[in-house]
Amino acid sequence: MKNIKFLLLLFCAIQFLVVAPAIAGGDAVRGKRVFNKCKACHSIKAGKHKIGASLAGVINRKAGTAKGFKRYKGLKGADWTWDEATLDEYLTNPKKFVKSRNKRKSAMILKLKKKRDRDDVIAYLKSFK
Ligand code: HEC
Numbered sequence: 001m002k003n004i005k006f007l008l009l010l011f012c013a014i015q016f017l018v019v020a021p022a023i024a025g026g027d028a029v030r031g032k033r034v035f036n037k038c039k040a041c042h043s044i045k046a047g048k049h050k051i052g053a054s055l056a057g058v059i060n061r062k063a064g065t066a067k068g069f070k071r072y073k074g075l076k077g078a079d080w081t082w083d084e085a086t087l088d089e090y091l092t093n094p095k096k097f098v099k100s101r102n103k104r105k106s107a108m109i110l111k112l113k114k115k116r117d118r119d120d121v122i123a124y125l126k127s128f129k
Pocket of ligand 1 (some may be wrong): 054073110
């Protein structure tokens with residue numbers, strides 16, 4: 001009986017170790033649903049631009065440099081690269097972020113106020129390299 005309890009405990013501990021990092025890094029599956037808010041303006045297909053640039057490979061890409069996208073406003077001449085930290089700040093409030101960093105007016109106004117939404121949509125974007 002004692003052994004079974006121990007095994008059960010061990011099993012739970014392993015589950016925790018495997019599942020916890022996935023949660024901490026954002027949930028890409030849930031992020032796909034959050035991305036529905038972005039779809040009107042962004043595609044995740046490489047080279048397919050809408051009102052906003054394609055977001056395929058946006059992680060580690062310099063801001064404002066998607067190939068073939070000519071409608072940058074606030075991000076024109078940007079000097080930062082998109083990573084988790086910059087995306088998190090940008091998606092919280094694009095207008096404020098772009099104004100403070102680039103002294104320009106952002107053409108994107110949608111805000112993701114919930115941290116969980118931002119984490120998850122970033123995890124989703126990360127799955128398209
Ligand atoms: C109403 C249209 C619209 C919506 C909705 C929208 N965006 Fe944008 N997005 C834009 C435009 C336009 C730009 C270019 C901004 C600029 O240059 O000022 C942009 C730029 C970006 C960039 C920078 C791209 C690059 O090449 O540097 C990222 C990242 C981004 N959007 C992510 C998102 C995410 C994630 C969502 C959903 C949560 C979203 N956007 C929703 C219009 C939109």
